[in-house]
Amino acid sequence: MRTGDDQVFWLALNYLVTDGYLSAGKALRYFDSEDKLLKPEAGYLDSCPLSFLAKQKILSGELLDRAGLEVEKLKGKEYTLLSFKDSGYPELLREIVEPPLVLYAYGQTEVLNLAGVAIVGSRHPTGYGRLLADRLADELAACGLVVISGLARGIDTLAHQGALRSGKTLAVLGSGLDRIYPKENRLLAEKIAAKGLVVSEFPLESEPLGFHFPLRNRVLSGLSLACLVVEAGLKSGALITAGLALDQGREVMAVPGPVTSELSGGTNFLIKHGAKLVESAEDIVSELPFPWNEAALNRLTSRKQARPELSQQENKVLEALPEKEVIHLDELSDKIHLPVSELLTVLLSLEMKETVVQEPGKFFRRRY
Numbered sequence: 001m002r003t004g005d006d007q008v009f010w011l012a013l014n015y016l017v018t019d020g021y022l023s024a025g026k027a028l029r030y031f032d033s034e035d036k037l038l039k040p041e042a043g044y045l046d047s048c049p050l051s052f053l054a055k056q057k058i059l060s061g062e063l064l065d066r067a068g069l070e071v072e073k074l075k076g077k078e079y080t081l082l083s084f085k086d087s088g089y090p091e092l093l094r095e096i097v098e099p100p101l102v103l104y105a106y107g108q109t110e111v112l113n114l115a116g117v118a119i120v121g122s123r124h125p126t127g128y129g130r131l132l133a134d135r136l137a138d139e140l141a142a143c144g145l146v147v148i149s150g151l152a153r154g155i156d157t158l159a160h161q162g163a164l165r166s167g168k169t170l171a172v173l174g175s176g177l178d179r180i181y182p183k184e185n186r187l188l189a190e191k192i193a194a195k196g197l198v199v200s201e202f203p204l205e206s207e208p209l210g211f212h213f214p215l216r217n218r219v220l221s222g223l224s225l226a227c228l229v230v231e232a233g234l235k236s237g238a239l240i241t242a243g244l245a246l247d248q249g250r251e252v253m254a255v256p257g258p259v260t261s262e263l264s265g266g267t268n269f270l271i272k273h274g275a276k277l278v279e280s281a282e283d284i285v286s287e288l289p290f291p292w293n294e295a296a297l298n299r300l301t302s303r304k305q306a307r308p309e310l311s312q313q314e315n316k317v318l319e320a321l322p323e324k325e326v327i328h329l330d331e332l333s334d335k336i337h338l339p340v341s342e343l344l345t346v347l348l349s350l351e352m353k354e355t356v357v358q359e360p361g362k363f364f365r366r367r368y
Contacts, residue, residue, distance in 0.1 A: 027101060084099060090223055128258075142167060145167070151173060172216055222250075226253055228254070329343065
């Protein structure tokens, strides 16, 4: 984005939206030129659907002063500011009903216009959900797709972590870029920015307020070609994101789960009502529009065919690992009658060959 009046204009316009005075669509319609906001003609604001307070903030210069201060803050940050009119603004996001007028970006901005899949779900997933979120994100990233999520605890975090092992991921925040939430994901946000991108429509220093997250979710789904719900209850916010994706014309997918699990109630409900049932990365990729589906499937096939050569002992350990579950180190040791010390050496070798993944608590699983 250019500096000067252009930045001030878009930031001020964005404040009208994020402060709740005006929708993005109306903001673009009523303020289609800088002068209408920066130097409005006498009486023009009377024709705009703005509250008295909002009009006063414009006429008094308060809104513009705030935008000018934001420009100064940005000068000392490694952030990029993209407006709705900028060439780098993501094309998919332009299509949605209420696109964000401004995106604050930290990291590799070219990621915004790469093909991506959103992965969302519970903040407190089961072992089953953790496994699937990590594995599917890993495989999608390896296909060249960007994994998009919200940096929340649980499925979001697992999706970002899984994607970082093999490719790029994009985090959409419900707070300002300098107010990472939750705080324990600050390091993860830095890792994402190094290989992918962290974005927000909210001004710097914006706290993670409750009403921000539905707004965040529409951006998350709007940036994606498809939205995958991995594990979610019937009242989960992930179902709201799925609904937004459907409204935006995106493909909605879900991972099925046990009918006895509350955290599978939402995903099973989505499948029952038409969402694509997903068991593997191939299921996701095959539903994407051409040419992304063909390119991603080719990469996925090549990856699975290019398995590293394994020793006899490594093959023995790999075959003992469950297909779709994790297993504890001690249980695996008992299962194949191999001392823990020797087993750890073999598992480390398999990790380095990217065929095995270690989970917290000394649990292990196959990578593919």
